[in-house]
Each structure stands twice: as structure tokens, then as C-alpha cells.
Amino acid sequence: MKLTARKIAEALNGTVEGNAEIVVSSLSKIEEGKPGTLSFLANPKYTSHIYHTQASIVIVNKDFVATEKINATLIRVGDPYSAFADLLEMYQQSKGKPSGISVKAAIDPTAVVGKDVYIGDFVSVGEYAVIGDGCFLYPNTAVGRHCKVGENTTLYAGVKVYDDCIIGNKCTLHAGVVIGADGFGFAPQQNKNYRKVPQIGNVVIEDNVEIGANTCIDRATLGSTRIRKGAIIDNLVQIAHNVEIGENTAVAAQTGISGSTRIGSHCVLAGQTGFAGHLNIADGTIVTAQSGVGRNIKTENTVYEGSPAFKHKDFQKSYIHFRRLNDLVNRVNELENKLKKLTTQ
């Protein structure tokens, strides 16, 4: 991909300032810009880098005012970050994608595979599974019996989908994801053994969901574990049986959600958070990293922190005092001494 500043400005509906014929072939961060690359300035924290960057072209806001000399050619646009994301997409598409169905795959004769599908080496697709048009199944992926994968969905290498699970359109499941393993359901017996409770439900993933590498989403005991449309889930996340994740909710890495808990829409669960089972978490809830939620959260758009978690602001007040707890103890010692003196005088 070699493009001039002029061509790029046309594509982004921007204006060129400097050498319009300069050519770039890749993209860079502004602080690591090299000749022949294009960068962008969206976050004011990085403004100082524009005066020193080696990048040939920098995309800036149309209102940007330089306070020193800039060597790079500038392209001025209304929203530099969005314009840069457009370029990232153009770049990614220019790299080409794999295609065709490998002769080394194992597709059951009863399975239905749509048009323009890529199926890599050593992929297995089980009986009566349906793979929609435009899907990408990378090597070593295993799709079980009676599964349904929607259109334009990507399963990266080594994804495992158990029988009967349903994945929507335009989803991305990263390498090593496991969909539909048995929920952790065991009934304690009087002899202290556990009896396994069969997990006969499934997992339903709606459209436009992204799931990070090695994340596990367990099948329901009955009914469905459900990930609603637009949810984004990071790596190594654990989602237990019968959980529901709301629309456009973001779940950061290594978070764990126990059975039957319902997370609302457009929540943000930071990294390594945990949730007890059978909870209801209101829409728009934010939970800070490493926090553990043990109770329902009923008010929308609140922030929780701590393990067990409570209101973020209250936690922060408590934690400031926790850090100085030794001082507080010394003050109480002092008070006791003074009072003793006073009463024994």
C-alpha cells in the first residue's frame, strides 16, 4: 500500500498542508514515526511529539495550531482518531485474507457451509452444523454438532465450540476460546462426593460480539448462557452457566462471572473483577479492576470498587485512611495516654 498525501486527504475528506506528493507505505505511532510512515495526533498529551516526529505525514485536527516548525506533511480532518481508524482498516484490508476450504479439514457431510467461507487445515465441523456465508475458520478449530455460526464471523485458530451452541453474525472469537463447556454444576452428596448435574442448555452469542483469546463461556444447565449484541470480552475471561452479558458491555481480561448472574447493558467490568452468582447488575455499572461484587447493584451508572465491592467514592475514602492506619492507631494511643493523665491527675 503506497499512497500520496494527496490521495489520503481525498479519501479522508481532509486538506493537505506541506508536500502533497510525499508517499507513505505504513502507519506508525507519532512517538515512533519513521520516514515513509503516516501517524496521527488526537490526544493533546502527545502534541510535543509532532515537532520531532520522523513520520512523513501526520493527521491532525482541522483546528490544530502549531507553535513550532513541523517537518511532516499535515492532513487536517474533523476527527483525527476516527480518520486514523479508517486508515487502519484500509491497511488491514490491503493485507488480504485467507480463502477456500482446505482439503485437510473434516467437514461432516450433513453440515451446511455457506458461500465465500474460509476453512483452514485441521478444522472439524460436526454433524448438522451450519456455517454462514463469509465466515473464517482458522486452523485447528472444532465446531460441534448442531452448532450454528452466523455470517461474516471469524473463529481464529483452535477455537472450540461444543454441540448445540449458536454464534451470531459479524462475531470474532480469538484463538483458544471455548464455547459451551459444561457449567460447574455439582450436587453435594451425603458421603461428601459430588454428583454431576448434566448441563443440557447451550450458549447463544448474538451479533457483533468480540471474544478474546482463551476465554471460556460455559453452556447453561437449562436454557442459554447469553452474550448480547455488541458485547466485547477480553482474554482469559470466565463466564459461567446461565450468565447473561448485556448489550455493548465491555468485560476486561481475567474477569470471572459466576453462574446465573445477569450483567446489564453498556457496563464496564475492569480487569480481574469477580462476580458472585445469581446477581443482577444494573445497566451502565462500572466496576474497577480486581474488585469483587457480592450483591445486586440496582442503581444504574454507578461505580463500584473493593473486594467485597461498595461505592467507588466511599471505597476511595476508606482506602486513603487504610493507607494511614498506623497514624490513626498512634493518635488513639496518644488520646488514651492524655485521657489517663487527665483522669489520674
Place this chain on the structure above:
Amino acid sequence: MKLTARKIAEALNGTVEGNAEIVVSSLSKIEEGKPGTLSFLANPKYTSHIYHTQASIVIVNKDFVATEKINATLIRVGDPYSAFADLLEMYQQSKGKPSGISVKAAIDPTAVVGKDVYIGDFVSVGEYAVIGDGCFLYPNTAVGRHCKVGENTTLYAGVKVYDDCIIGNKCTLHAGVVIGADGFGFAPQQNKNYRKVPQIGNVVIEDNVEIGANTCIDRATLGSTRIRKGAIIDNLVQIAHNVEIGENTAVAAQTGISGSTRIGSHCVLAGQTGFAGHLNIADGTIVTAQSGVGRNIKTENTVYEGSPAFKHKDFQKSYIHFRRLNDLVNRVNELENKLKKLTTQ
């Protein structure tokens, strides 16, 4: 599977109340019951649903007394939850299982494979490995050299077992499980490099163990990392080299246990708990979610909480005060002010 209430009552040794000829073909949760499904009522919290459920049949306790009209046919039994688990098992068995050995598997000629074994596509079984009768090895599973897998054990898709490891009878290893990777053993050198300590032991998993998706159990430096019979381990758990997990102990998701620690029998380790290395944890210990255990626990059947963890009840007292720490600081401020006034009067 289509069955009448009469047939089901016979199988469960129960009595029918209502239409004995009504037919159901699947199972449902009572709050999501649909016509043609069978549900159950075991937890009193869900009693209100029985008056509105669309389920055709509900299994209830023989002593259940209705306070409103119920549309569903009832089947009265001694233990509704256990009866329902029986039905879940019947349902699951009715779905059929895969069978046969795929021509697309790679089984070393020196390996020994028992009777009635399913080996899926792209499974590899290494030299001198032994796979017992009635095992299921789903696609893309890799069993190393000299491994031994007992009878009626299931390895779901993409399980990886390193050389020399031993897995018992009637075990279930979910997709992506890794058994026998090297323990994290490195000797710091004077130049700040690490020297790797070879890990020449193995992993031994006894009978009736269940291991969740993407869980990792490392091989011992010497000897064996050992999971005792009846233990149940959830997803994304880390079990380090030379650890021992006792009989019928339950380990919830994302828990991590450091090297050489010995967890007793019938313990319950909640989600995201952590254990330092070289510890002894007494039988029957319960550790609450996200807690971190740094010391031996010598008394049986105690509950621990916190990071670092101490007795659950003490933690809870402390945490109540932690939540109100700002109030306590204000009270100390007040005391100081009053005392100052008193002494300067």
C-alpha cells in the same frame, strides 16, 4: 424424547396430580417454562413461579401444599432436585454420543487403544500411550508419549496431555485443558539470568475428577502433581508443580495454587482465590472468593477470607469497620478537639 406424565412418574417412583397423559419433550427452568416442557420446584425461593409457569409438568416435593390454582400437571416425589437430575441424565443420554476412530486421527502404532473408544478428527496419541475402554477423545486432542488414560474418561476438543502423565477412570477434561506442562522452576543466577530447572516428574489424576476448560496442571519437578479422586476443578485454574488436591475438593474458576502446596480433602476454594507455595491446607477448609492464603491452615473446617486471608468472621468484622473508616477518623478528630479544649480550659 416424548414422554407422558404417567411414564415419568413411573420412572421416578412418584405420583401424578392432574393430566397423566400430557406429553413433554424437553426440560425447562420453572420461570421460563413453556408448553411441552417439564420443570421442577426444589428451592422455596421459586415457589411463586409454579402458579404462573407455562411448563406442562412440574416435579414437586410430596409434601408441597399449593396456595393457589396450578395449571401444570404435578408429579410428587421424595426429592425433586435429585429426580430432576435423573431426568437431565436421561435427556443427555438420549442425545447420543459420537463413536468410532476417525481415519483423520494419528495414533502411534505402539499406542494401545481400548474397546468402544471414540477418537475424533486430528487427535494425536503418542508412542506407548494407553487409552482405556470407553474413552472419548474429541477433535484436536493431543496425548503425549507414555501417557495412560483410564476407562470411560472424556477429553474434550483441544485437550493437551504432555508425556508420562496419568489420568484415571471416569474423568472429564474440558476443552483446552493442559496437563503436564513444565512447572515454573528457575534458579536465579548471579548474572540475574534464570537457569531453567528441568521438570522430570508428571501429573497423576485419580478417578472421577472433572477439570474445567483451559485449566492448567503443571508436571512435578520430581514425583507427581496429584489430583485425588472426586475432585472437581472449574475453568482457567492454575495448579503448579508438585501440588496435591485432596479428595472431593472443589476448586472454582480462576483459582491459582502455587508450587508444592497441599490442599486437603473436601475443601471449597471459591473463585479467583490464590495460595502461596509449600502450604498445608487442612481438610474441609473453605476460602471465600478472591482471597489469598499465605500461611498453613491447620484447623479443619474453618472459613478464611481476605488477601492475605484470615478467619472469615474476623475479616467480616474488620471489613465492616473499613467501610466506615472515614467515620472513625472523624470521631478521632472530634475526640482530639474535645480533649484539647478540655486541657486548655
Place this chain on the structure above:
Amino acid sequence: MKLTARKIAEALNGTVEGNAEIVVSSLSKIEEGKPGTLSFLANPKYTSHIYHTQASIVIVNKDFVATEKINATLIRVGDPYSAFADLLEMYQQSKGKPSGISVKAAIDPTAVVGKDVYIGDFVSVGEYAVIGDGCFLYPNTAVGRHCKVGENTTLYAGVKVYDDCIIGNKCTLHAGVVIGADGFGFAPQQNKNYRKVPQIGNVVIEDNVEIGANTCIDRATLGSTRIRKGAIIDNLVQIAHNVEIGENTAVAAQTGISGSTRIGSHCVLAGQTGFAGHLNIADGTIVTAQSGVGRNIKTENTVYEGSPAFKHKDFQKSYIHFRRLNDLVNRVNELENKLKKLTTQ
């Protein structure tokens, strides 16, 4: 491997005390020693075991002084632990390694594979990938397009490497590792949807790096996520896009490091620790288990604890008081009562 005490002493440059012709065929821990095995005593905590061990040979420090009768033959050396590690390596090498390229692998014709490489069953190697001399690729491993794997590197079963990633020489990636999945980069939109930001960078792993089972290292948005030489990373670790891990840094299991954070050299991150994004962590930092680091750490060689983390010693003081917080509250109650009496007298 059958060896006499005499032969072993020669190899280790040690001296025999006892039966020089006694033969051993494997290695054992001193507390589990059996006849025919060789053990070692390096940690003084285990000294008592030497008087009862069944091991035929024990390696001890040349200055070791017995206080009771010992049955085992002793071999005295300058550094018993290092000598034992040598023997572990000899033992491991004696077991043999797999070799050759499986006809059941799928290697793209444009890929370049070096000499003396093992490629197992159902391994896929993508277009233009380069696999260096002496590499081991175990079954079901998937190496993407344009990847480069250095010499003498081992990828255990089911490792997945996305396109364009680079792995150095003498690295070990354990089963289920995922290298180069997309970073978790999404731009929130006004309609509360997320727009995915393409991740066009890669992952670069330098020489002598070890990565534990099911660990995930995400590709950079732009540029590279980088693991510097000699770093050792345990199982189930999450390393986000554009992170950098310094030389010889140790990262214990289930740790998570958020995007663009830079961890210095020879740091030790204990298990289940977490790091916010865009941080700089100084060389030699130690972070205790389950701690969460939310700020830059600028001073080298300090120890941090807590969530959020602060200086280890300060945390420990605060935590001692936290454990006794109920007592402190009682003392404040008492003070208030006394003061009230005093002022109302």
C-alpha cells in the same frame, strides 16, 4: 539411565562417601526417596530427612556434617542444587525427543523450515513463515503467515501464533499459548456501540524466553508488543497490546498487564497481580501476590503490595491494624464514653 555413584561423582567433580558401586536409575525428592534413586540435600530445612531417606545416593554440600548415621551413599560437591540441576538435565536428555516432519502436518510451500526440525501431526505453518533450525513444533500448533520462529525454539501442542509475529531463539512456548491475538482496542461511539480499532502491529519475543501454558500475548495496535530476552512467564498470564516486559523479568501465573505498560528488567511479579495501562514500572520492582498496581513505580528495587498497591512495608503495617480494626473501634468507643463522663461530671 543406570549409573554408579562413582560415575556420577566423576561427572559432578565430587567425592563419594559409602558404596561407590551402588547403582541408581532415577531421581527423587529426599523425603520420598526410594532404593535405586538419587536425591539431594540443599535446603537445610530438609536436613532431618537424610537420616531416614530410602534414596541410594544423596548429593550433599562438601561441608555437610552428619549428626546421625546415614544409610545412603553420599556424593559431596561444592553446590548440591546446581549439581542436581545438572543431573536433571542429563536425565531429561536421556529420554529422547521426537524428530522428523509429520506427513500429517500442513506446511505452506512458501514457508521455510530449517534443519533438524520436528513438526508433529496436524501442525500448520502459514505462507512465508520461517521456522529456524532445531525447532520443535508439537501437534496441533498453528503458525500464521509471515511469522518467524528462531533456532532451537519449542512450541508445545496447540500453540497458536497469529500472522507477522516474531519469536526468538531458544524460547519455549507451552501448550495452548496464544501469541498475537488482537489487542482489546475499541472506540466508544455516541450510540454506545463500540467501533473496533484494527490491531496492525505484532508481537516480538526475544531470545531465551519461556511462556507458560494458555498464556495470551496480544499484538500491538501499531508497532510491537515486546517480551525482552530472558523473561520467564508462567501459565494463564494476560499481556495486552503494546506492553513491554523487560529482560529477565519473572511473571507468575494469572497476572494481567494492561495496554502499553512497560515492566522493567529483572522484576518479579507474583501470582494474580494486575497492572493498569500506560504505566512505567522501574527495574527490579517486586509486586506481591494479588496486588494491583495503578501508578508508575519510579524507584528501582522496591516492593509493592495491596490493591491498589503501595509500599510493601506500609501495607503490612496497615494490614496488621486492619486485622484488629474491631479493637480500635472499641477503644474509640471507650474514649468517647470516658470523655463524655469527664465533661458531664
